[in-house]
Amino acid sequence: MQKSLHKTSDIRADFTASLVVFLVAVPLCVGVAVASGVPAELGLVTGIVGGLLTGLLPGSSLQVSGPAAGLTVLVYEAVQEFGLSALGALVLAAGVLQLAMGALRLGRWFRAISVAVVQGMLSGIGLVLIAGQLYALTDTRAPGTGLANLGGLPELASDTIWSDQALTALAVGVGTIAVLVLWPRWKRAARVLPAPLAAVALATVTVAVLGLPVARVEVTGLLSAVQPPGRADFGQLAGVGAVGTVLAFALIASAESLFSAAAVDRLHDGPRTDYDKELMAQGAGNAVCGLLGALPMTAVIVRSAANVRAGARTKASRVLHGAWLLLFAAAFPAALDVVPLAALAGVLVHAGCKLIPVRDMVPLWREHRGEAVVLMGTAVAIVVTNMFEGVLIGLLMAVAKSAWETSHAHLEVSGLEDGGPGAGPVRVRALGNATFLRLPRLLDQLEALPPDRDVILDLSGLRHLDRACAAALGNWAERRRPAGPGPVAATVSPTATDTPASTPTPPFKT
Numbered sequence: 001m002q003k004s005l006h007k008t009s010d011i012r013a014d015f016t017a018s019l020v021v022f023l024v025a026v027p028l029c030v031g032v033a034v035a036s037g038v039p040a041e042l043g044l045v046t047g048i049v050g051g052l053l054t055g056l057l058p059g060s061s062l063q064v065s066g067p068a069a070g071l072t073v074l075v076y077e078a079v080q081e082f083g084l085s086a087l088g089a090l091v092l093a094a095g096v097l098q099l100a101m102g103a104l105r106l107g108r109w110f111r112a113i114s115v116a117v118v119q120g121m122l123s124g125i126g127l128v129l130i131a132g133q134l135y136a137l138t139d140t141r142a143p144g145t146g147l148a149n150l151g152g153l154p155e156l157a158s159d160t161i162w163s164d165q166a167l168t169a170l171a172v173g174v175g176t177i178a179v180l181v182l183w184p185r186w187k188r189a190a191r192v193l194p195a196p197l198a199a200v201a202l203a204t205v206t207v208a209v210l211g212l213p214v215a216r217v218e219v220t221g222l223l224s225a226v227q228p229p230g231r232a233d234f235g236q237l238a239g240v241g242a243v244g245t246v247l248a249f250a251l252i253a254s255a256e257s258l259f260s261a262a263a264v265d266r267l268h269d270g271p272r273t274d275y276d277k278e279l280m281a282q283g284a285g286n287a288v289c290g291l292l293g294a295l296p297m298t299a300v301i302v303r304s305a306a307n308v309r310a311g312a313r314t315k316a317s318r319v320l321h322g323a324w325l326l327l328f329a330a331a332f333p334a335a336l337d338v339v340p341l342a343a344l345a346g347v348l349v350h351a352g353c354k355l356i357p358v359r360d361m362v363p364l365w366r367e368h369r370g371e372a373v374v375l376m377g378t379a380v381a382i383v384v385t386n387m388f389e390g391v392l393i394g395l396l397m398a399v400a401k402s403a404w405e406t407s408h409a410h411l412e413v414s415g416l417e418d419g420g421p422g423a424g425p426v427r428v429r430a431l432g433n434a435t436f437l438r439l440p441r442l443l444d445q446l447e448a449l450p451p452d453r454d455v456i457l458d459l460s461g462l463r464h465l466d467r468a469c470a471a472a473l474g475n476w477a478e479r480r481r482p483a484g485p486g487p488v489a490a491t492v493s494p495t496a497t498d499t500p501a502s503t504p505t506p507p508f509k510t
Contacts, residue, residue, distance in 0.1 A: 010313045017312035018320030020194060021064055024306045025321060026328065027200040028351075030217065030336060031344035032067040033295060035133060036075040038084060040217050040336055041225035043067045044329045045294040051322015054285035054297065055315055059278030061271050063257075063264040063304035064318045065285055067295040069351045070121075070256050071249070073128045075295060077386060078245050085293070086236050088229035092290025093237055094249035098283030101254065107275030110258045114398035116371040118259055119357055120378025121252065121391055126355030127383050129348060136345035137173035138166040139215045147384055169214045169342040176203045176346030194306065196347050203343035215341045222329045227293035249286075249296050252391065257282045257299035264301070267308045302351070370401045407435035409462070411445050415453075425454035431461040436468035446476055455480060 025047050033043025043066075050065030078090055101107070131149035135142040138160045143152045160166040179199035184190045189198070207214055236242050261273040278299075285297050307317055328335075357364075357375075365372040378394030385393070409432035416426055426449055434442065449455055457473065459465060 011316070013311040013313050014317040015320065017307050017310035017317040018324065020310040021303050021307045021312075021317065021321040022324035022328075023197040024194045024303055025064070025066055025325060027196045027339075027344065027347055028069075028300075028302065029067055029325070030339065031347045032069055032072055034217065034341060034344055035069075035072045035129070035136070035348050036067075036295060037079045038075070038087065038295065039220055039225040041220065041222050041329060041333070042294045044222070044325055045226060045292055046289050046297050047325045048322050048329065049285050049288050049292070049294065050297045051318055051320070051325060053288055053322075054281050055318035055322055057277070057281035057284060058274065059281040060261045060264060060273040060299065061315050062268055062308055062312055062318070063261055063273075063299045063301075064307050064321065065257070065282065065297045065299045066303060068253075068256065068298040068300045069129055069348060069355070070125050070298065071253060071296055072348070073125055073132070073382075074245070074248055074252065074386075076132075078249075082236055082242065082245070085227055085229065086233040086242075087295075088227065088290045088293035089233040089237055090242065090245055090249060090290070091286055091294070091296045092229065093246045094253065094296060095283045095286030095288070095290055097246065097250040098254055098286060099280055100283075101250070102276050102278075102280030102283055105276045107254075107258060107277075107279040110255050110275070110279075114371075114374065114395070114402075116374040117378050117391065117394040117398050118255060119360075120375040120394050121255075121382065122355040123357065123375065123379035124382025124390055126352040127379060129352035129355070131383075133345040133348045133352065137170050137342050137349065138163075139169040139342060140166065150383065165213055168212050169340070172203050172207060172212065172214055172340050173342035173346040173349070175206070176200065176343045177350050179203075180347065180350045200339060200343045200347065203346070204339050207340045207343075208338055212340075217336045217339045217341060217344070219333050219336045221333060228291055229293060248391070253282065253286065253296055253298045254279055260299040260301045260304060264299075264304045264308060267305060270313070370405065374398050374401055403435070404437055406433060407437045408432045409434040409438045409442060411442065412461075413445075413449070416450070425456050426450065427456050427458065429458045429461050433464040434459075434462050434469040435464070435466045439469055439472055442469070443472060443476065446473075 026044075029043035029047040030040045031043075033040045033046075036043075047066040054065045075087070079087055082090065128149070131153065132142045134153065135149065135156060138156065140156060140159070142149050160170060176199045179202055180195050183195040183198050193201075206212070207216075237246065258273075258275055258278065261275065261278055265272050282297065282299065289295065289297055303321075307321075310317075312318070356379075361372065361375075364375070374394060374397045377397050378390060381393040382390030384390075409430060412429040412431065414427045414429075415424055418424060428446070428449070430442070432438075446455075446457075457477070459473075
Protein backbone atom coordinates (compact mmCIF):
# COMPACT_ATOMS: atom_id res chain seq x y z
CA MET A 1 0.00 0.00 0.00
CA GLN A 2 2.77 2.43 0.95
CA LYS A 3 4.70 1.55 -2.22
CA SER A 4 1.61 2.27 -4.31
CA LEU A 5 1.09 5.65 -2.63
CA HIS A 6 4.77 6.47 -3.04
CA LYS A 7 4.63 5.58 -6.76
CA THR A 8 1.48 7.67 -7.22
CA SER A 9 3.11 10.68 -5.58
CA ASP A 10 6.19 10.23 -7.81
CA ILE A 11 4.02 10.21 -10.94
CA ARG A 12 2.18 13.34 -9.83
CA ALA A 13 5.43 15.15 -8.99
CA ASP A 14 7.10 14.15 -12.26
CA PHE A 15 4.06 15.19 -14.30
CA THR A 16 4.01 18.66 -12.72
CA ALA A 17 7.77 19.07 -13.10
CA SER A 18 7.63 18.06 -16.77
CA LEU A 19 5.17 20.87 -17.50
CA VAL A 20 7.41 23.42 -15.79
CA VAL A 21 10.46 22.24 -17.75
CA PHE A 22 8.46 22.28 -20.99
CA LEU A 23 7.43 25.89 -20.41
CA VAL A 24 11.07 26.86 -19.72
CA ALA A 25 12.36 24.88 -22.70
CA VAL A 26 10.11 26.28 -25.45
CA PRO A 27 11.48 29.85 -25.60
CA LEU A 28 15.05 28.65 -25.00
CA CYS A 29 14.92 26.00 -27.75
CA VAL A 30 13.52 28.49 -30.24
CA GLY A 31 15.82 31.31 -29.16
CA VAL A 32 18.99 29.22 -29.35
CA ALA A 33 18.04 28.00 -32.83
CA VAL A 34 17.37 31.50 -34.15
CA ALA A 35 20.62 32.82 -32.63
CA SER A 36 22.49 29.90 -34.22
CA GLY A 37 21.29 30.88 -37.68
CA VAL A 38 19.08 27.78 -38.22
CA PRO A 39 15.29 27.31 -38.48
CA ALA A 40 13.51 27.65 -35.14
CA GLU A 41 12.05 24.15 -35.44
CA LEU A 42 15.51 22.55 -35.25
CA GLY A 43 15.87 23.80 -31.69
CA LEU A 44 12.62 22.04 -30.81
CA VAL A 45 13.85 18.85 -32.55
CA THR A 46 16.95 18.82 -30.36
CA GLY A 47 14.82 19.40 -27.27
CA ILE A 48 12.53 16.52 -28.27
CA VAL A 49 15.48 14.15 -28.76
CA GLY A 50 16.98 15.32 -25.46
CA GLY A 51 13.77 14.40 -23.69
CA LEU A 52 12.54 11.26 -25.41
CA LEU A 53 15.91 9.60 -26.08
CA THR A 54 18.57 10.99 -23.76
CA GLY A 55 15.99 11.27 -21.00
CA LEU A 56 15.40 7.52 -21.12
CA LEU A 57 19.07 6.54 -21.02
CA PRO A 58 21.05 5.94 -17.81
CA GLY A 59 23.50 8.48 -16.45
CA SER A 60 21.95 11.34 -14.57
CA SER A 61 18.40 10.90 -13.37
CA LEU A 62 17.19 14.49 -13.17
CA GLN A 63 19.22 16.69 -15.51
CA VAL A 64 17.53 17.81 -18.74
CA SER A 65 19.20 17.97 -22.17
CA GLY A 66 18.53 20.17 -25.17
CA PRO A 67 20.03 22.98 -27.27
CA ALA A 68 22.20 25.25 -25.14
CA ALA A 69 23.30 28.85 -25.33
CA GLY A 70 26.83 27.64 -24.66
CA LEU A 71 27.11 26.19 -28.18
CA THR A 72 25.27 28.98 -30.01
CA VAL A 73 28.41 30.79 -31.14
CA LEU A 74 30.14 27.62 -32.32
CA VAL A 75 27.05 26.43 -34.24
CA TYR A 76 26.67 29.82 -35.91
CA GLU A 77 30.30 29.78 -37.03
CA ALA A 78 29.94 26.19 -38.30
CA VAL A 79 26.80 27.02 -40.30
CA GLN A 80 28.49 30.08 -41.83
CA GLU A 81 31.59 28.08 -42.81
CA PHE A 82 30.19 24.71 -43.87
CA GLY A 83 26.53 25.40 -44.57
CA LEU A 84 23.33 24.32 -42.83
CA SER A 85 23.21 20.95 -44.59
CA ALA A 86 26.63 19.98 -43.17
CA LEU A 87 25.57 20.72 -39.57
CA GLY A 88 24.02 17.26 -39.20
CA ALA A 89 27.24 15.51 -40.25
CA LEU A 90 29.27 17.56 -37.77
CA VAL A 91 26.87 16.86 -34.90
CA LEU A 92 26.66 13.16 -35.79
CA ALA A 93 30.46 12.85 -35.76
CA ALA A 94 30.60 14.65 -32.40
CA GLY A 95 28.00 12.25 -30.99
CA VAL A 96 29.96 9.21 -32.17
CA LEU A 97 33.08 10.68 -30.54
CA GLN A 98 31.18 11.15 -27.27
CA LEU A 99 29.99 7.54 -27.44
CA ALA A 100 33.58 6.38 -27.90
CA MET A 101 34.79 8.51 -24.98
CA GLY A 102 32.06 7.12 -22.76
CA ALA A 103 32.86 3.53 -23.79
CA LEU A 104 36.52 4.19 -22.95
CA ARG A 105 35.42 5.46 -19.51
CA LEU A 106 36.81 8.95 -20.07
CA GLY A 107 33.81 10.69 -18.53
CA ARG A 108 35.42 11.10 -15.11
CA TRP A 109 38.43 12.86 -16.65
CA PHE A 110 36.29 15.83 -17.61
CA ARG A 111 36.16 16.63 -13.91
CA ALA A 112 39.89 17.33 -14.13
CA ILE A 113 39.37 20.31 -16.45
CA SER A 114 40.27 23.57 -14.72
CA VAL A 115 37.18 25.30 -13.34
CA ALA A 116 38.72 28.63 -14.39
CA VAL A 117 38.86 27.43 -18.01
CA VAL A 118 35.21 26.32 -17.91
CA GLN A 119 34.12 29.61 -16.35
CA GLY A 120 36.24 31.49 -18.87
CA MET A 121 34.69 29.47 -21.68
CA LEU A 122 31.19 30.30 -20.47
CA SER A 123 32.14 33.96 -19.99
CA GLY A 124 33.55 34.18 -23.51
CA ILE A 125 30.40 32.53 -24.87
CA GLY A 126 28.33 34.99 -22.86
CA LEU A 127 30.21 38.00 -24.23
CA VAL A 128 29.95 36.83 -27.84
CA LEU A 129 26.30 35.87 -27.36
CA ILE A 130 25.42 39.25 -25.88
CA ALA A 131 27.31 41.12 -28.60
CA GLY A 132 25.48 39.19 -31.33
CA GLN A 133 22.03 39.43 -29.76
CA LEU A 134 22.29 43.19 -29.24
CA TYR A 135 21.88 43.43 -33.01
CA ALA A 136 18.87 41.10 -32.88
CA LEU A 137 17.35 43.36 -30.21
CA THR A 138 17.07 46.04 -32.89
CA ASP A 139 16.08 43.70 -35.76
CA THR A 140 19.52 44.23 -37.31
CA ARG A 141 21.81 41.59 -38.82
CA ALA A 142 25.04 41.06 -36.87
CA PRO A 143 28.36 41.45 -38.76
CA GLY A 144 29.45 37.89 -37.87
CA THR A 145 32.39 37.13 -35.58
CA GLY A 146 32.54 38.07 -31.93
CA LEU A 147 35.22 40.72 -32.43
CA ALA A 148 33.39 42.22 -35.41
CA ASN A 149 30.14 42.31 -33.43
CA LEU A 150 31.81 44.16 -30.56
CA GLY A 151 33.52 46.59 -32.93
CA GLY A 152 30.25 47.39 -34.66
CA LEU A 153 28.35 48.31 -31.48
CA PRO A 154 29.03 52.09 -31.74
CA GLU A 155 27.66 52.14 -35.30
CA LEU A 156 24.69 50.04 -34.16
CA ALA A 157 23.92 52.56 -31.41
CA SER A 158 24.02 55.51 -33.82
CA ASP A 159 21.86 53.73 -36.41
CA THR A 160 19.30 52.71 -33.78
CA ILE A 161 18.80 56.26 -32.55
CA TRP A 162 17.60 57.39 -35.97
CA SER A 163 15.39 54.39 -36.74
CA ASP A 164 11.85 54.17 -35.33
CA GLN A 165 11.58 50.47 -36.19
CA ALA A 166 14.88 49.68 -34.45
CA LEU A 167 13.83 51.66 -31.37
CA THR A 168 10.51 49.78 -31.28
CA ALA A 169 12.25 46.41 -31.45
CA LEU A 170 14.73 47.56 -28.80
CA ALA A 171 11.88 48.52 -26.50
CA VAL A 172 10.37 45.04 -26.92
CA GLY A 173 13.71 43.38 -26.18
CA VAL A 174 14.53 45.56 -23.18
CA GLY A 175 11.03 45.00 -21.82
CA THR A 176 11.57 41.25 -22.14
CA ILE A 177 14.83 41.50 -20.18
CA ALA A 178 13.10 43.58 -17.50
CA VAL A 179 10.40 40.91 -17.07
CA LEU A 180 13.09 38.19 -16.85
CA VAL A 181 14.81 40.09 -14.04
CA LEU A 182 11.70 41.11 -12.10
CA TRP A 183 9.41 38.09 -12.59
CA PRO A 184 11.24 35.72 -10.17
CA ARG A 185 10.73 38.27 -7.38
CA TRP A 186 6.98 37.71 -7.68
CA LYS A 187 7.13 34.35 -5.93
CA ARG A 188 3.56 33.22 -6.43
CA ALA A 189 3.53 33.99 -10.16
CA ALA A 190 6.98 32.48 -10.68
CA ARG A 191 5.79 29.17 -9.23
CA VAL A 192 2.99 29.03 -11.80
CA LEU A 193 4.73 30.40 -14.90
CA PRO A 194 8.53 30.35 -15.52
CA ALA A 195 10.16 33.71 -16.22
CA PRO A 196 11.31 32.98 -19.82
CA LEU A 197 7.84 31.94 -20.95
CA ALA A 198 6.18 34.83 -19.10
CA ALA A 199 8.57 37.35 -20.69
CA VAL A 200 8.12 36.03 -24.23
CA ALA A 201 4.35 35.68 -23.81
CA LEU A 202 3.97 39.28 -22.54
CA ALA A 203 6.15 40.60 -25.37
CA THR A 204 4.17 38.62 -27.96
CA VAL A 205 0.82 39.85 -26.64
CA THR A 206 2.05 43.45 -26.50
CA VAL A 207 3.33 43.36 -30.07
CA ALA A 208 0.09 41.75 -31.31
CA VAL A 209 -2.25 44.14 -29.48
CA LEU A 210 -0.35 47.29 -30.45
CA GLY A 211 0.47 46.05 -33.96
CA LEU A 212 4.13 46.94 -33.59
CA PRO A 213 6.28 46.67 -36.74
CA VAL A 214 8.91 44.21 -35.50
CA ALA A 215 10.38 41.04 -37.04
CA ARG A 216 8.88 37.71 -36.00
CA VAL A 217 10.02 34.10 -36.04
CA GLU A 218 9.71 32.43 -39.44
CA VAL A 219 8.23 28.92 -39.32
CA THR A 220 8.66 26.34 -42.09
CA GLY A 221 7.16 23.28 -40.38
CA LEU A 222 8.78 20.57 -38.32
CA LEU A 223 9.17 17.94 -41.05
CA SER A 224 10.40 20.36 -43.71
CA ALA A 225 13.01 21.77 -41.30
CA VAL A 226 14.55 18.33 -40.70
CA GLN A 227 17.35 17.79 -43.25
CA PRO A 228 19.41 14.60 -42.81
CA PRO A 229 23.01 15.03 -44.00
CA GLY A 230 23.96 13.68 -47.41
CA ARG A 231 27.11 12.05 -48.78
CA ALA A 232 28.63 15.42 -49.76
CA ASP A 233 28.13 16.68 -46.22
CA PHE A 234 30.03 13.74 -44.77
CA GLY A 235 32.78 14.41 -47.31
CA GLN A 236 33.42 17.78 -45.64
CA LEU A 237 34.46 15.99 -42.45
CA ALA A 238 37.84 15.26 -44.04
CA GLY A 239 38.86 18.91 -43.79
CA VAL A 240 41.00 20.22 -40.94
CA GLY A 241 38.45 22.90 -40.07
CA ALA A 242 35.64 20.36 -39.86
CA VAL A 243 37.71 18.08 -37.62
CA GLY A 244 38.38 21.01 -35.29
CA THR A 245 34.67 21.84 -35.20
CA VAL A 246 33.74 18.23 -34.39
CA LEU A 247 36.29 18.15 -31.56
CA ALA A 248 34.99 21.46 -30.25
CA PHE A 249 31.37 20.22 -30.34
CA ALA A 250 32.26 16.98 -28.56
CA LEU A 251 34.60 18.38 -25.91
CA ILE A 252 32.62 21.51 -25.05
CA ALA A 253 29.26 19.71 -25.03
CA SER A 254 30.71 16.92 -22.88
CA ALA A 255 32.35 19.30 -20.43
CA GLU A 256 29.22 21.43 -20.10
CA SER A 257 27.02 18.34 -19.63
CA LEU A 258 29.22 16.75 -16.98
CA PHE A 259 29.76 19.99 -15.09
CA SER A 260 26.00 20.47 -15.18
CA ALA A 261 25.58 16.93 -13.81
CA ALA A 262 27.89 17.74 -10.91
CA ALA A 263 25.88 20.89 -10.16
CA VAL A 264 22.53 19.07 -10.37
CA ASP A 265 23.77 16.32 -8.04
CA ARG A 266 24.25 18.99 -5.38
CA LEU A 267 20.60 20.04 -5.72
CA HIS A 268 18.98 16.71 -4.82
CA ASP A 269 19.43 13.65 -2.63
CA GLY A 270 18.68 11.04 -5.29
CA PRO A 271 21.08 8.75 -7.19
CA ARG A 272 24.39 10.29 -8.21
CA THR A 273 25.43 10.67 -11.85
CA ASP A 274 27.42 7.95 -13.58
CA TYR A 275 29.66 10.18 -15.70
CA ASP A 276 30.59 7.56 -18.29
CA LYS A 277 26.97 6.53 -18.87
CA GLU A 278 25.89 10.15 -19.01
CA LEU A 279 28.57 10.85 -21.62
CA MET A 280 27.28 7.95 -23.71
CA ALA A 281 23.69 9.18 -23.30
CA GLN A 282 24.72 12.61 -24.57
CA GLY A 283 26.60 10.96 -27.44
CA ALA A 284 23.55 8.91 -28.43
CA GLY A 285 21.40 12.04 -28.37
CA ASN A 286 23.83 14.02 -30.50
CA ALA A 287 24.15 11.14 -32.98
CA VAL A 288 20.37 11.14 -33.50
CA CYS A 289 20.28 14.95 -33.68
CA GLY A 290 22.98 14.73 -36.35
CA LEU A 291 20.95 12.22 -38.36
CA LEU A 292 18.02 14.66 -38.22
CA GLY A 293 20.18 17.67 -39.14
CA ALA A 294 19.35 19.38 -35.84
CA LEU A 295 21.35 21.37 -33.29
CA PRO A 296 23.84 19.71 -30.95
CA MET A 297 22.64 19.08 -27.42
CA THR A 298 24.09 19.35 -23.96
CA ALA A 299 22.68 18.96 -20.49
CA VAL A 300 21.37 22.41 -19.59
CA ILE A 301 21.64 23.68 -16.03
CA VAL A 302 18.70 26.12 -16.35
CA ARG A 303 16.22 23.42 -17.34
CA SER A 304 17.79 20.87 -15.00
CA ALA A 305 17.57 23.19 -11.99
CA ALA A 306 13.95 24.00 -12.89
CA ASN A 307 13.25 20.26 -13.02
CA VAL A 308 14.70 19.65 -9.56
CA ARG A 309 13.05 22.70 -7.99
CA ALA A 310 9.70 21.69 -9.47
CA GLY A 311 9.89 18.48 -7.44
CA ALA A 312 10.89 15.90 -10.07
CA ARG A 313 11.78 12.52 -8.57
CA THR A 314 12.60 10.27 -11.52
CA LYS A 315 13.69 10.54 -15.15
CA ALA A 316 10.01 10.40 -16.17
CA SER A 317 9.77 14.19 -15.86
CA ARG A 318 12.40 14.87 -18.51
CA VAL A 319 10.93 12.23 -20.85
CA LEU A 320 7.49 13.81 -20.51
CA HIS A 321 8.91 17.27 -21.21
CA GLY A 322 10.15 15.87 -24.54
CA ALA A 323 6.68 14.53 -25.26
CA TRP A 324 5.12 17.97 -24.60
CA LEU A 325 7.69 19.57 -26.94
CA LEU A 326 6.78 17.06 -29.67
CA LEU A 327 3.07 17.71 -29.17
CA PHE A 328 3.62 21.49 -29.30
CA ALA A 329 5.81 21.32 -32.43
CA ALA A 330 3.36 19.00 -34.22
CA ALA A 331 0.05 20.58 -33.19
CA PHE A 332 0.85 24.29 -32.73
CA PRO A 333 3.74 25.24 -35.04
CA ALA A 334 1.92 28.40 -36.11
CA ALA A 335 2.16 29.66 -32.52
CA LEU A 336 5.80 30.52 -33.24
CA ASP A 337 4.83 32.87 -36.09
CA VAL A 338 3.69 35.55 -33.65
CA VAL A 339 6.81 35.51 -31.44
CA PRO A 340 8.95 38.66 -31.94
CA LEU A 341 12.65 38.04 -32.58
CA ALA A 342 13.55 40.90 -30.25
CA ALA A 343 11.89 39.04 -27.36
CA LEU A 344 13.97 35.91 -28.02
CA ALA A 345 17.06 38.11 -28.28
CA GLY A 346 16.20 39.53 -24.87
CA VAL A 347 16.00 35.99 -23.43
CA LEU A 348 19.45 35.18 -24.83
CA VAL A 349 21.02 38.46 -23.70
CA HIS A 350 19.76 37.66 -20.20
CA ALA A 351 21.13 34.10 -20.51
CA GLY A 352 24.47 35.46 -21.74
CA CYS A 353 24.74 37.80 -18.76
CA LYS A 354 24.18 34.88 -16.39
CA LEU A 355 27.11 33.05 -18.00
CA ILE A 356 29.52 35.80 -16.87
CA PRO A 357 30.48 35.44 -13.17
CA VAL A 358 30.64 39.17 -12.47
CA ARG A 359 29.99 38.84 -8.72
CA ASP A 360 32.67 36.20 -8.29
CA MET A 361 35.45 38.09 -10.07
CA VAL A 362 36.48 40.44 -7.23
CA PRO A 363 36.82 37.73 -4.52
CA LEU A 364 38.47 35.42 -7.07
CA TRP A 365 41.03 38.11 -7.91
CA ARG A 366 41.79 38.63 -4.25
CA GLU A 367 42.10 34.98 -3.27
CA HIS A 368 43.22 33.18 -6.46
CA ARG A 369 44.70 35.73 -8.84
CA GLY A 370 46.12 33.07 -11.15
CA GLU A 371 42.68 31.50 -11.59
CA ALA A 372 41.19 34.91 -12.38
CA VAL A 373 43.87 35.49 -15.04
CA VAL A 374 43.11 32.13 -16.66
CA LEU A 375 39.37 32.88 -16.61
CA MET A 376 39.75 36.31 -18.20
CA GLY A 377 42.38 35.10 -20.66
CA THR A 378 40.12 32.28 -21.86
CA ALA A 379 37.16 34.63 -22.27
CA VAL A 380 39.18 37.20 -24.23
CA ALA A 381 40.74 34.49 -26.41
CA ILE A 382 37.28 33.18 -27.35
CA VAL A 383 36.10 36.67 -28.28
CA VAL A 384 39.22 37.44 -30.32
CA THR A 385 39.62 34.05 -32.05
CA ASN A 386 36.89 31.43 -31.86
CA MET A 387 35.50 28.87 -29.44
CA PHE A 388 37.91 26.01 -30.13
CA GLU A 389 41.10 28.06 -30.23
CA GLY A 390 40.01 30.09 -27.21
CA VAL A 391 39.46 26.97 -25.10
CA LEU A 392 42.85 25.58 -26.18
CA ILE A 393 44.52 28.84 -25.15
CA GLY A 394 42.72 28.67 -21.82
CA LEU A 395 43.87 25.09 -21.22
CA LEU A 396 47.48 26.06 -22.03
CA MET A 397 47.23 28.98 -19.60
CA ALA A 398 45.88 26.66 -16.89
CA VAL A 399 48.70 24.17 -17.46
CA ALA A 400 51.29 26.96 -17.34
CA LYS A 401 49.78 28.31 -14.12
CA SER A 402 49.80 24.88 -12.51
CA ALA A 403 53.39 24.28 -13.61
CA TRP A 404 54.43 27.60 -12.11
CA GLU A 405 52.65 26.96 -8.83
CA THR A 406 53.83 23.37 -8.41
CA SER A 407 57.43 24.27 -9.22
CA HIS A 408 57.76 26.08 -5.91
CA ALA A 409 61.28 25.94 -4.55
CA HIS A 410 63.07 28.05 -1.93
CA LEU A 411 66.37 28.13 -0.13
CA GLU A 412 66.93 28.04 3.64
CA VAL A 413 70.26 29.68 4.46
CA SER A 414 72.07 29.22 7.80
CA GLY A 415 75.53 30.24 9.03
CA LEU A 416 75.60 33.70 7.48
CA GLU A 417 75.55 35.32 10.90
CA ASP A 418 78.74 33.46 11.90
CA GLY A 419 81.07 35.79 10.00
CA GLY A 420 84.70 36.63 10.65
CA PRO A 421 87.96 34.67 10.43
CA GLY A 422 87.62 30.93 10.87
CA ALA A 423 83.88 30.97 10.35
CA GLY A 424 82.29 27.71 9.20
CA PRO A 425 80.64 27.20 5.83
CA VAL A 426 77.34 28.74 4.84
CA ARG A 427 74.74 25.98 4.65
CA VAL A 428 71.97 26.27 2.04
CA ARG A 429 69.11 23.77 2.03
CA ALA A 430 66.88 23.62 -1.09
CA LEU A 431 63.24 22.65 -0.57
CA GLY A 432 60.34 22.00 -2.94
CA ASN A 433 60.31 21.29 -6.69
CA ALA A 434 63.26 22.79 -8.56
CA THR A 435 62.35 23.26 -12.23
CA PHE A 436 63.58 25.61 -14.94
CA LEU A 437 60.66 27.94 -14.14
CA ARG A 438 62.21 28.78 -10.74
CA LEU A 439 65.82 28.67 -11.89
CA PRO A 440 66.42 32.43 -12.30
CA ARG A 441 65.29 33.15 -8.74
CA LEU A 442 67.33 30.28 -7.27
CA LEU A 443 70.49 31.42 -9.05
CA ASP A 444 69.93 35.02 -7.96
CA GLN A 445 69.78 33.87 -4.32
CA LEU A 446 72.92 31.74 -4.68
CA GLU A 447 74.86 34.50 -6.43
CA ALA A 448 74.00 36.83 -3.52
CA LEU A 449 75.88 34.65 -1.02
CA PRO A 450 79.18 36.08 0.32
CA PRO A 451 81.98 35.36 -2.17
CA ASP A 452 84.55 34.79 0.60
CA ARG A 453 82.74 31.95 2.39
CA ASP A 454 82.54 28.21 1.75
CA VAL A 455 79.05 27.04 0.78
CA ILE A 456 77.38 23.66 1.24
CA LEU A 457 74.23 23.29 -0.87
CA ASP A 458 72.00 20.49 0.44
CA LEU A 459 69.51 19.09 -2.12
CA SER A 460 67.96 16.43 0.10
CA GLY A 461 64.83 18.53 0.65
CA LEU A 462 63.94 18.65 -3.03
CA ARG A 463 61.06 16.48 -4.20
CA HIS A 464 62.03 17.02 -7.82
CA LEU A 465 65.10 18.39 -9.59
CA ASP A 466 64.95 18.65 -13.38
CA ARG A 467 67.99 18.48 -15.67
CA ALA A 468 68.05 22.23 -16.32
CA CYS A 469 68.33 22.99 -12.62
CA ALA A 470 70.87 20.21 -12.07
CA ALA A 471 73.12 21.53 -14.83
CA ALA A 472 72.77 25.15 -13.69
CA LEU A 473 73.58 24.31 -10.06
CA GLY A 474 76.57 22.28 -11.21
CA ASN A 475 77.84 25.25 -13.24
CA TRP A 476 77.34 27.53 -10.25
CA ALA A 477 79.36 25.17 -8.03
CA GLU A 478 82.19 25.06 -10.59
CA ARG A 479 82.32 28.84 -10.74
CA ARG A 480 82.52 29.03 -6.95
CA ARG A 481 85.59 26.75 -6.86
CA PRO A 482 88.75 28.81 -6.49
CA ALA A 483 91.04 29.18 -9.49
CA GLY A 484 94.02 29.65 -7.12
CA PRO A 485 94.91 28.68 -3.59
CA GLY A 486 92.04 30.62 -1.97
CA PRO A 487 89.74 29.03 0.62
CA VAL A 488 86.42 29.57 -1.14
CA ALA A 489 84.55 26.46 -2.36
CA ALA A 490 81.03 25.29 -3.12
CA THR A 491 79.90 21.76 -2.30
CA VAL A 492 76.64 20.43 -3.68
CA SER A 493 75.42 17.68 -1.40
CA PRO A 494 72.51 15.30 -2.10
CA THR A 495 72.19 14.52 1.62
CA ALA A 496 72.08 16.57 4.78
CA THR A 497 75.65 15.89 5.91
CA ASP A 498 78.40 17.98 7.40
CA THR A 499 80.64 17.44 4.39
CA PRO A 500 83.62 19.83 4.58
CA ALA A 501 83.95 22.27 1.73
CA SER A 502 87.24 20.79 0.61
CA THR A 503 85.73 17.41 -0.32
CA PRO A 504 84.81 16.66 -3.94
CA THR A 505 81.35 17.61 -5.13
CA PRO A 506 79.04 14.56 -4.95
CA PRO A 507 76.98 13.60 -7.98
CA PHE A 508 73.51 15.11 -8.49
CA LYS A 509 70.53 13.02 -7.58
CA THR A 510 66.95 13.86 -8.54
